[in-house]
Amino acid sequence: MAEKIFMKGCEAVSESAIRAGCRFFAGYPITPQNEVPEYFARRMPSVKGVFIQGESEVASANMVYGAAASGVRCMTSSSSCGISLKSEAISFMAGARLPVVLANFQRGGPGIGTIQPAQQDYNQATKASGNGGFRMLVLSPSDLQEAVDMTYRAFDLADKYQNPVMLLLDGFTGAMMEPVILPEAKTDEELDAIRATKTYATTGKKGGKQHKVICGPGLDTRVSQEEMNRRDAKMYEGWETDEIDYEEFLIDDAELILTAYGITGRIAKSAVKLLRAEGYKVGLIRPRTIYPFSKVAFDNLDYGKIRGILSAEMAIPEQFSTDVKTAVCGRTKVETALSSGGNILDRGYIIEQAKKLYGDK
Amino acid sequence: MEKIYSRASGIFEGAVSGFCPGCMHSTICKIVTQVIDELNMTDHTCFIQGVGCCGLSITYLDMDTISAPHGRACAIASAFKRCAPETLVFTYQGDGDLASIGLAETISAANRGENFTVIFVNNGTYGMTGGQMAPTTLVGTKTTTSPYGRDPGEHGYPIHMCELLSQLSAPAYIARVTCADVPNVRKAKAAVKKAFEYQLAGKGFSFVEFVTNCPTNWGMSPLETLDYVRDTVLNEFPLGEFRAK
């Protein structure tokens, strides 16, 4: 078995990306994800990859647009207000259907917020990371092993759908250290083979009859915008059956469900364990893919025996919890446990709120 | 019979450009595609088109194309060229795109000495959107957003991109040309060729500015615009090679 390595979140994500074959990274300094561009800057020369410190988030994201158009696996990362600046290019890449991996190590907001961790970009990530109504698969890990595995997988998903994929993390996950087992590094031969499949890359006609154009709906004169929008909508719909991924924990006899994603998901899970130890019949639903939303997990619950659902997130006002309420659709009571301002949700507070909602044992 | 002239292979057969009558965009596209043919690179070229009238070239140029967000062509070109160094890469941008919204991207790519070529089409106005004031609009000129004329006290002065970029150490080639008359078209073509040759030799950032016209938004006939370029605009934007490393 591969060796356990004690790594910082930002660096574990970066190393996993390189092992997945990321050979272009552009970024711009913003706390709390500076260790990501720093890691790529140190590491890229050894894999003959390219690192550029862009002049802004806007430029960095557009650089990734250019790199993706050349057919290499590529990535950019930022935090919250930096992602807002990248949203222009994200929308263009979704419009042009380019595979790219984006990471958001969320900090507080709105605006510059604080540099402390938060989960206040859920709506931005899952509903509109730019204009035009495009969608991306959004993955959110709870621990660093999951972050490593999701990062690695994100590159495959991006290529599979020729579409941006976002990793939604937070400043806490970026800064914390935890043992991880890193995936195998893709070989140069494997990466060449992957690049060779990218026939859309605009590296010259090379004797081909038709030239290739990378652009969004509307500019391509060969297909109408509506046709392209319909094609993309069909792909998004397919994700609802193919790409939903969530963890269920002690659901079968549960009378109260805790639900949370990302860093809050692991805290909620340990709250479930502690509540169980006290005799409360509590279970957990933890979406790993947060777009599309794990509605099916809530549809599968036996509402006859459920007293309520407690949704926890580091966002005020709620964002994720609104999707939970929509999924539950009034079948049971949904309460929230929220924090913001850089305050990691305290497990004790989650337990307290859960007991309140649970009532008598 | 000897064939003495043919359409450049980088222009679609039977293509009708979307450019207005008398607009020099067509001439610039022709020059650029002819040079690329002469270098035998048409099948190995990627052009990154800016937003505005430059974007109309998408229906005109038969080469691999990336359509950039407004102002970001130089960022895209930087990354693309680094990931595909064997491809000839050029951006095709107007003054609003390159010198206003994309100023940071332009200067930063130049300052890094990125090995691609910029074709900068400076006609002193936002043509596509209907003739608003551009960063290169001459003092006193009336536009839809400077209806009383460009006033230095309020709007500042025209921005000189060649001179600005010449302050940087990294760029390899910087030149300003025009297509206002035949001798200048020849000079312009020579400058474009030099810029691409610099890129193929790996020398770094090359930049060719075309001082050009916009009959539609200037409210002049095509011939009047050419006179105006020669007699007035070139006084503000002098021609020449600013850098040839």
Add this chain to the structure above:
Amino acid sequence: MEKSIIVAGFGGQGVMVIGQLFSYTACETTDKYVTFFPSYGAEQRGGTANCYVVISDEPVGAPKVEKVDYLVVLNEPSMQRFKDAVLPGGTLFINSTIVKNVPDRDDINIVHVDAGNIAQELGNPKCMNLVMAGAVIGESEILPADNVLQTAFKKLGAKRPEMNPINEKAFNRGLAIGKAAKKQ
């Protein structure tokens, strides 16, 4: 079993080194799960610094908790901030060389470690953090002492092997203080 630790002091005192030393030891020499979370003040130098370490037989749920089993306090401001963060039955380790205000609690074990002076005596004030690390291990036994020491050699000795002997002495002095302070 899950044990949580906060180490708090100011930047430059080796706060993170203590936390990372325990974390690397747990990761590389045991089968335990471990998380390390650093928290810095806004200042680049001289600000407050603290870190959270959780070592557990099961995957760690909450890497940052309000109340911990062990609190290591290296300076006075950290004492003010964290003095209520020790769980009943837990232990408070104090760098008593500079921390004078001690909370009046009889539900926790309070271990006074004259770490600053011991380090001075050993000839390098910087090894104060290893004295404290030794004390924590001696009292808590959360990790095998020898594993911690070997990890210190591996990590701290990588760049400065000449520091190994003094680091070992510092760690062992702390270890003895920790063992002696164990509640019977």
